[in-house]
């Protein structure tokens with residue numbers, strides 16, 4: 313069985329940041345592998361280690377910079393990677409539909425049996441790409457999966473979906489399927505030095521719009537960011553000033569006022 | 575019946591409508607007024623008659639019941655919503671941004687070929703739809719202009735007040751050709767997780783620890799503080815994901831909802847799913863190195879500082 317894992321390089325905002333127009337200043341952003349995708353990679357690699365998956369392919373939509381991130385997936389055990397990017401999408405907000413256009417083209421070529429995505433990307437937090445992709449490519453799906461047992465012979469994935477309030481739904485999902493992976497599904501490994509060395513030799517195929525059979529018109533999204541601003545505070549927090557000693561002293565006073573007693 | 579501006583789809587679990595269903599009515603009414611049209615509500619599966627009764631609140635024009643199946647099954651929900659859209663042609667399909675909402679909303683939007691915006695915290699309509707949502711772990715808000723005249727939206731729980739009053743909606747059963755036994759994802763059952771010796775929901779004072787603690791060994795510092803303050807230790811999700819604390823200590827959307835007298839958040843950023851579990855606390859105090867951490871937006875007191883400097887001092891103060 314072939315497993316395709318979608319990974320995204322996400323932007324994280326530093327402690328202090330500036331907003332320029334409808335974007336965060338580039339110098340205030342740090343890039344990292346999306347937390348949820350780390351668990352999806354681990355799930356894919358374990359399926360390979362358990363002899364269930366023959367090949368694990370990592371797939372990303374991202375600029376050249378994101379090769380650093382996708383190398384992490386390779387270092388952790390993915391066999392090879394595909395990166396889709398084009399200057400024509402560099403400056404627009406990639407909506408779910410556009411992402412699915414790009415992913416679908418690669419799925420058609422790779423013909424995986426199982427697609428693992430993260431529940432959401434930490435930066436945009438749309439939480440929709442995996443399920444929309446499933447609908448497009450005609451796969452079954454399950455969202456927010458925190459436990460997975462694949463019965464390849466029976467063609468089903470037995471999953472737990474993590475609902476709100478500590479309730480889990482036990483569901484049997486027909487394969488081929490797209491599963492959106494929740495943190496806690498497994499314990500993502502750190503890349504070993506050997507893995508990092510091996511990753512340097514693994515293939516990252518890059519594809520532009522033409523390679524995936526799309527034109528710039530096809531990927532014109534329906535969403536435009538019209539403003540970005542810092543949210544207004546809902547409370548008037550009293551920020552306790554001073555060095556650690558003073559601040560802790562004042563906080564201890566506050567806590568005692570609130571009835572906290574040692 | 576006039577064409578609806580908004581079709582809102584209620585959510586229920588194990589016999590109970592979830593609170594977000596009533597919030598959908600408020601958001602739906604607002605949006606329907608702005609667009610100029612009716613608010614229709616769909617209730618799919620389970621005891622649809624009694625749910626329709628509860629959902630018949632002020633501002634609802636029509637309720638469509640789909641008496642197929644018992645619990646949430648995404649193919650039944652998707653099939654029902656698509657058939658209702660076909661029959662009634664609403665401008666907006668309005669769904670909850672819940673775990674189950676995210677299990678079918680993207681499929682509905684994809685199948686209908688309409689744009690989707692998830693996790694909306696505000697919406698406005700003035701010839702075109704504008705949606706407000708958060709990005710970068712709640713550090714910024716953005717507004718998105720949506721192109722087109724049909725769209726799907728999921729709304730964040732707790733952002734709109736629940737609708738009240740009694741409505742005069744027509745209630746009609748809707749016939750749709752969906753069969754739960756055809757579903758490719760079959761629900762086998764449910765399990766409650768996170769029981770155990772400590773019930774953090776009972777505690778008057780919680781000392782809650784997040785990823786800022788960095789290493790498992792460092793948790794000792796937090797337990798020392800809790801002991802000095804006679805408090806109970808809880809945590810954000812990553813601490814539980816890492817296996818450092820059991821699931822019954824997790825505060826938030828997928829953990830416990832807590833309302834202690836004092837909630838002391840240490841090295842917790844204040845992600846929406848965390849805040850969902852503790853925003854009802856009497857007094858919220860945050861210790862965080864990042865002055866822009868969203869936890870300060872809901873805190874009553876804050877220290878912008880390093881927990882490894884502040885917590886030892888605080889322990890001293892209480893010992």
Ligand SMILES: Cc1cc2nc3c(=O)[nH]c(=O)nc-3n(C[C@H](O)[C@H](O)[C@H](O)COP(=O)(O)OP(=O)(O)OC[C@H]3O[C@@H](n4cnc5c(N)ncnc54)[C@H](O)[C@@H]3O)c2cc1C
Nearest residue numbers: 784785786810811826827828829841842843847848863881
């Ligand atoms: C479907 C779903 C359900 C979820 N359910 C939950 C849930 O139930 N509960 C939950 O908590 N999360 C939940 N999450 C995850 C949530 O989105 C966040 O990822 C999580 O809450 C982040 O935890 P954190 O604040 O500890 O970590 P981070 O967001 O990484 O924040 C760590 C904070 O520590 C601060 N810090 C770092 N070093 C120090 C220091 N030395 N001193 C002081 N401060 C420091 C940083 O500035 C930062 O603000 C859910 C997510 C999804 C998608």
